[in-house]
Amino acid sequence: MTQQNKWSARPVKAFALISVATLVLAGCAAAEEEETAAPTATQTEEPAAVGGNLVMGVTSDPDTIFPWKATQFQAFRMLENVYDTLTAFDADLNVVPALAESWEVSADGTAITFNLRDGVKFADGSDFDSGDVKYSYEAIQDEANAAVARSTLGGVTSIDTPDADTVVLNLATADVGLLANLTGTNLAIVSSDDTEETLSTTTNGTGPFMLESRTAGQNVILARNPNYWGDPTPLDTLEFRVLPDEAAIAAAMSAGNVQLAVFSDPITARTVAGGVTVNTTPQLGYHALMLNARNGVMTDKNLRLAISCSIDRQSVLDTALLGEGEVTGPITSPAFRSDPNARPCPERDLAKAAEYLAAAGSADGIEIDVMVPQGLYAGELEIAQAVAAQLAEANITMNLEVEERGTYIDRWIAGDFVAAIAQNGGRPDPDGMYGRYFPSTGNLNQVSGYSSDSMDKLFADGKVESDPAKRKEIYAAVSAELEDNAVWVWLFSGYSYTATSDTMTGFIPMTTGSWQYLRTTGLK
Amino acid sequence: MQRLLRSAALRKAAGALATLAGVSVFVFFMLRALPGDQISASLGTEAAGLTENQRLALEAYYGIDQSLPVQFFSWLGNLFQGDLGFSVRAQQPVLDLTIAALPVTFQLAVFSIILALGIGVPIGMLSASRVGKARDVLGQALSLLGLSIPAFLLATTLLTFFAVNFGFNPNGLGYKTFFEDPSVNLQQMLLPSLVLGFGISAPIIRTARAAVLEIRGQDFIRTARAKGVSTRRLQFRHILRNALIPIVTITGLQFGYLLGGAVVIEQIFSLPGVGRQVLVGIQQKEFALVQSTVLVIAASFVIINLLTDLLYRAIDPRVRAE
Numbered sequence: 067m068t069q070q071n072k073w074s075a076r077p078v079k080a081f082a083l084i085s086v087a088t089l090v091l092a093g094c095a096a097a098e099e100e101e102t103a104a105p106t107a108t109q110t111e112e113p114a115a116v117g118g119n120l121v122m123g124v125t126s127d128p129d130t131i132f133p134w135k136a137t138q139f140q141a142f143r144m145l146e147n148v149y150d151t152l153t154a155f156d157a158d159l160n161v162v163p164a165l166a167e168s169w170e171v172s173a174d175g176t177a178i179t180f181n182l183r184d185g186v187k188f189a190d191g192s193d194f195d196s197g198d199v200k201y202s203y204e205a206i207q208d209e210a211n212a213a214v215a216r217s218t219l220g221g222v223t224s225i226d227t228p229d230a231d232t233v234v235l236n237l238a239t240a241d242v243g244l245l246a247n248l249t250g251t252n253l254a255i256v257s258s259d260d261t262e263e264t265l266s267t268t269t270n271g272t273g274p275f276m277l278e279s280r281t282a283g284q285n286v287i288l289a290r291n292p293n294y295w296g297d298p299t300p301l302d303t304l305e306f307r308v309l310p311d312e313a314a315i316a317a318a319m320s321a322g323n324v325q326l327a328v329f330s331d332p333i334t335a336r337t338v339a340g341g342v343t344v345n346t347t348p349q350l351g352y353h354a355l356m357l358n359a360r361n362g363v364m365t366d367k368n369l370r371l372a373i374s375c376s377i378d379r380q381s382v383l384d385t386a387l388l389g390e391g392e393v394t395g396p397i398t399s400p401a402f403r404s405d406p407n408a409r410p411c412p413e414r415d416l417a418k419a420a421e422y423l424a425a426a427g428s429a430d431g432i433e434i435d436v437m438v439p440q441g442l443y444a445g446e447l448e449i450a451q452a453v454a455a456q457l458a459e460a461n462i463t464m465n466l467e468v469e470e471r472g473t474y475i476d477r478w479i480a481g482d483f484v485a486a487i488a489q490n491g492g493r494p495d496p497d498g499m500y501g502r503y504f505p506s507t508g509n510l511n512q513v514s515g516y517s518s519d520s521m522d523k524l525f526a527d528g529k530v531e532s533d534p535a536k537r538k539e540i541y542a543a544v545s546a547e548l549e550d551n552a553v554w555v556w557l558f559s560g561y562s563y564t565a566t567s568d569t570m571t572g573f574i575p576m577t578t579g580s581w582q583y584l585r586t587t588g589l590k
Numbered sequence: 591m592q593r594l595l596r597s598a599a600l601r602k603a604a605g606a607l608a609t610l611a612g613v614s615v616f617v618f619f620m621l622r623a624l625p626g627d628q629i630s631a632s633l634g635t636e637a638a639g640l641t642e643n644q645r646l647a648l649e650a651y652y653g654i655d656q657s658l659p660v661q662f663f664s665w666l667g668n669l670f671q672g673d674l675g676f677s678v679r680a681q682q683p684v685l686d687l688t689i690a691a692l693p694v695t696f697q698l699a700v701f702s703i704i705l706a707l708g709i710g711v712p713i714g715m716l717s718a719s720r721v722g723k724a725r726d727v728l729g730q731a732l733s734l735l736g737l738s739i740p741a742f743l744l745a746t747t748l749l750t751f752f753a754v755n756f757g758f759n760p761n762g763l764g765y766k767t768f769f770e771d772p773s774v775n776l777q778q779m780l781l782p783s784l785v786l787g788f789g790i791s792a793p794i795i796r797t798a799r800a801a802v803l804e805i806r807g808q809d810f811i812r813t814a815r816a817k818g819v820s821t822r823r824l825q826f827r828h829i830l831r832n833a834l835i836p837i838v839t840i841t842g843l844q845f846g847y848l849l850g851g852a853v854v855i856e857q858i859f860s861l862p863g864v865g866r867q868v869l870v871g872i873q874q875k876e877f878a879l880v881q882s883t884v885l886v887i888a889a890s891f892v893i894i895n896l897l898t899d900l901l902y903r904a905i906d907p908r909v910r911a912e
């Protein structure tokens with residue numbers, strides 16, 4: 067799991083939905099709906115006017131404004147528009163220049179030379195140069211700073227700054243995925259004159275916005291950064307207004323108080339009325355039944371395969387999330403997407419499941435304890451119950467261990483479970499997505515519960531292989547090993563629902579969940 | 591007499607202090623008994639990727655690297671110096687956050703209580719005036735509705751209904767204090783006060799009805815009626831005044847609870863009161879924020895109880911005589 071989505075299910079939600087649904091049935095006007103298989107700009111037919119104040123409804127204010135420690139969804143996404151990184155993703159998830167205008171990778175892949183953009187200034191007017199990159203990356207590497215992206219720079223052995231416009235990252239071994247992994251806000255470049263203390267109360271980035279005000283529990287207002295190096299953002303200000311309940315955000319959009327919001331719940335999103343379009347965007351994150359191959363009965367590969375073959379993923383999706391998602395394999399990134407039909411049982415196959423159970427010496431069935439989170443994300447319990455109902459038909463009894471958020475996270479971190487229902491974040495590069503989980507040296511390997519020599523080799527090869535076609539083959543092999551061994555049971559990935567007022571233009575919802583296109587968003 | 595009063599006041603003050611001390615110990619240790627800490631609350635499952643040194647650095651950052659007794663007495667010591675702690679999340683002193691949140695909750699509580707009394711007392715009296723007749727049945731039905739409709743359901747329904755059909759959603763504008771914009775502020779308090787007031791009016795209707803019925807049957811009412819006292823005077827001067835003690839008691843209790851923050855209502859109507867402050871604090875495991883805010887809430891409750899006692903003395907000469 068990467069950024070946590072704080073829009074988790076709340077006890078009131080179910081009841082709130084009843085009333086909201088009643089109103090919908092009563093004939094209240096609903097939003098127009100568009101499904102976007104690929105990211106597209108919303109309402110792009112008219113250019114943005116310069117100026118104006120856009121209000122985005124959010125359920126929580128950022129828990130920090132310091133980019134290296136931001137993992138909360140709202141904080142992470144807001145800061146994307148305040149700070150820059152060396153590289154960035156475009157709407158199609160290609161790695162494109164950001165603060166680095168171009169880069170060259172040495173023949174052996176162990177040195178990457180970044181040519182920095184000229185004329186870049188921080189919001190306080192100070193100049194950006196290679197010293198700021200070195201300062202930022204070395205601080206992120208320093209354990210004492212507890213930066214969350216430290217492991218991304220784990221392979222960087224030294225940083226050279228031959229001149230003010232050039233930075234060289236020297237690596238222990240080649241790391242092809244590094245350029246993609248440098249895009250995250252947790253690797254934001256800050257000024258070498260700033261410290262965590264100063265950047266915890268104000269912002270000083272090179273991005274298009276800067277902090278104007280922050281009122282705890284109420285709002286954060288960003289203003290246009292006059293020193294921004296790129297095209298100035300059309301908006302004068304961008305307000306993230308805290309409306310703690312999604313139903314409250316929907317109401318505020320219907321009344322025209324809010325122009326933009328991202329919903330996790332489709333039913334609430336569709337209650338928004340009047341001049342609003344809801345875009346459905348597939349997400350890289352995925353739901354899975356994690357099986358701990360180092361714990362209890364799950365050490366037996368045949369039992370894991372029996373579980374995998376007993377589940378009709380589409381049916382679970384239809385039952386638990388009203389069909390709002392897509393069945394997926396391990397890798398969800400469009401460029402490396404796993405084929406969900408390339409698993410030992412592409413469809414539910416109870417006969418084959420029975421064979422696997424018999425091969426494991428458990429023809430009469432088995433019982434497994436499955437940890438289920440409560441209050442962590444929407445649909446968690448419904449997914450667990452739907453999976454349990456299907457496994458019961460294959461003589462596999464699932465004992466649900468429903469855990470409060472804190473306990474779930476503690477046990478998840480410790481790998482203290484036999485199986486767990488989980489929603490994990492996805493990343494565009496498969497090494498960034500699974501390089502921490504499945505290689506034996508990954509810092510989340512104790513959570514994944516699986517490693518093998520072949521898997522270590524595949525990830526090592528994937529890290530150094532620069533030919534895109536060969537790299538695709540390598541991660542297809544990773545995907546195949548994960549499925550053939552039923553390391554986990556990958557279920558489906560969900561959607562996000564971006565509601566945009568017809569008065570705004572230029573926002574592109576992304577499969578990563580990024581709000582980076584707030585940079586180009588304007589009002590008509 | 592003076593000495594008696596003084597000792598009664600001292601007893602009450604000692605009781606209040608003991609209550610607050612108990613609350614502080616209870617909240618402090620309950621919070622720490624909850625699973626997870628500020629690190630896992632903040633980082634979620636990302637915390638799995640931390641090295642040991644990173645974890646130690648974060649423990650120091652969040653102030654949870656000390657032993658529990660050291661943390662407790664350091665918090666207590668700071669409290670006596672007026673320092674309620676610091677919210678790492680908001681990067682502000684808890685005192686400042688509480689000073690901003692308390693008036694929101696106080697205003698909501700006052701408006702809700704006024705509405706509840708405005709609904710509850712007249713309906714309770716009307717119900718009692720014709721027992722078993724239509725107005726009594728209606729009054730009791732209204733009270734049953736108030737008790738049985740969950741506040742969050744009513745709140746969400748009203749919020750969505752007015753926003754979708756009339757474009758009326760002042761709470762979506764972002765909270766405004768009364769001094770910033772009185773018109774918007776009063777509009778923002780309207781629906782939440784109605785929802786809470788409707789819910790609280792239910793026990794007030796029942797209490798008022800029962801109290802009026804009890805007083806109406808007493809000898810002094812019969813005597814007053816025999817002496818030719820007008821019905822209006824009888825209702826308000828003799829019956830209502832004597833029925834006020836239980837009504838004040840239930841109102842004081844409800845007001846105390848409301849000062850603890852109507853968490854769900856504040857959440858749905860986006861009001862930044864103390865209820866939401868505590869909720870966010872618990873979710874984020876911001877111990878100092880929760881401990882200190884709960885203590886402030888407990889102190890408010892104690893003060894309301896003392897004020898209720900004083901009110902008894904004002905409205906009932908028998909209490910003064912005691």
